[in-house]
Amino acid sequence: MDLSACAVDGGGSQDPLTARAYPENAHAYRTAFERDRGRVTHARSFRRMAGKTQVFSNRYSDHFRSRLTHTLEVSQIARTVAGALGLNQELTETLALVHDIGHPPFGHAGERALDAAMREHGLIFDHNLHALRIVEHFEQRYAAHPGLNLTLGVREGIVKHSRDYKAADHPELAAYFLDQRPPLEAQLIDLADEIAYLTADIDDGLEAGILELQDVRKHVAIFDRAHTRMEQQHPRAASKLLLAGALTRMLNELTGDLIRETARRVKNAGATSLESIRRHPERFASLSPEREAERRQAKEYLHACLYVSEEILRNHKQAEEVVGGLFRDWVRNPELLPNAYFSMVARDGSPRVVADYIAGMTDSFILEHWRER
DSSP, rough: OGGGGOOOOOOSTTTGGGBBBOOOOSSSSOOHHHHHHHHHHHSSSHHHGSSSBSOOTTTTOSSSHHHHHHHHHHHHHHHHHHHTOOOOOOHHHHHHHHHTOOOTHHHHHHHHHHHHHHTTTTTTOOOHHHHIIIIIOOOOOSSSSSSSOOHHHHHHHHHHSSOOOTTTTOOOGGOOTSOOOHHHHHHHHHHHHHHHHHHHHHHHHTTTTTTHHHHHHHOOOHHHHHHHHHHHHHTSSHHHHHHHHHHHHHHHHHHHHHHHHHHHHHHHHTOOHHHHHSSSSOOOOOOHHHHHHHHHHHHHHHHHHHTHHHHHHHHHHHHHHHHHHHHHHHOOOOOGSSSHHHTTHHHOOOOHHHHHHHTTTHHHHHHHHHHHH
């Protein structure tokens, strides 16, 4: 399963994907993508993910995933897949660590609320594009340049890891090869993300008492199969250990399938270089038809039984009220913004600046503003 011929090199200054907007000398002992990984993990926006909801807010328990702990789980899966396929592990890990950095508070509910508020002004909020704004402009750590000055390969992956953008709709993204597929290192991030959150959300949903074990087993075939094997192999084990083992088996089965199916598709297409990956009409990273059907089944079950549960919907309603209410307040009265943001209103317009400000907040920080309004 060695796809190293199709991998991003990243080992020297001759690779165009290691180029930076502001040229820098090569590091003595770290590759360009290793340096990017360090820049991401030391960024304020990375740390703030600890205070942002994944599915459950921290009022339930400190044991539930935050946006940050979810990101760390994604990075482990993604790096495993990249290593098994012979891809560039440093680039893959960096893309996993940065993939959710543009999310606003309150998880996907916060993103939907912020996007709805922006659409009232003929604009949109897209967390991938906001992540690019963060690393290019908002993170201020270096005297020599604005932003983190990440490599072109990482910035392309931020934009394209989960979807394709049309050049006609986004001329500002012209530098990111919108007419081509992203490298395999970027392609696999979205499925690593899915594998991470499907298993984690089952775990957290059961822990919260919203999901019931036998109901999950009845409706999620891959989990039931994994749980049955745990019962057969460890008949005297405590129920919580059977659950943990079943979730690990489910995660491993999906991850292994992603590795095998991606390698199979690349081989069958005769792709032997990064250029051939880029020019292929479809993305290669994929699950097999059988596992893809089980992934969809698990996702549909969670949408029907967890994401629309009374507790989660209460969080969604709060997100809509808080995000939408503060957005409207600050758009009408941008002078209430911190000076650093107010100074950008004349250039970018108050809706975009307010969205940028809200998107950077943690759950607790935006709730503090809501209480004080």
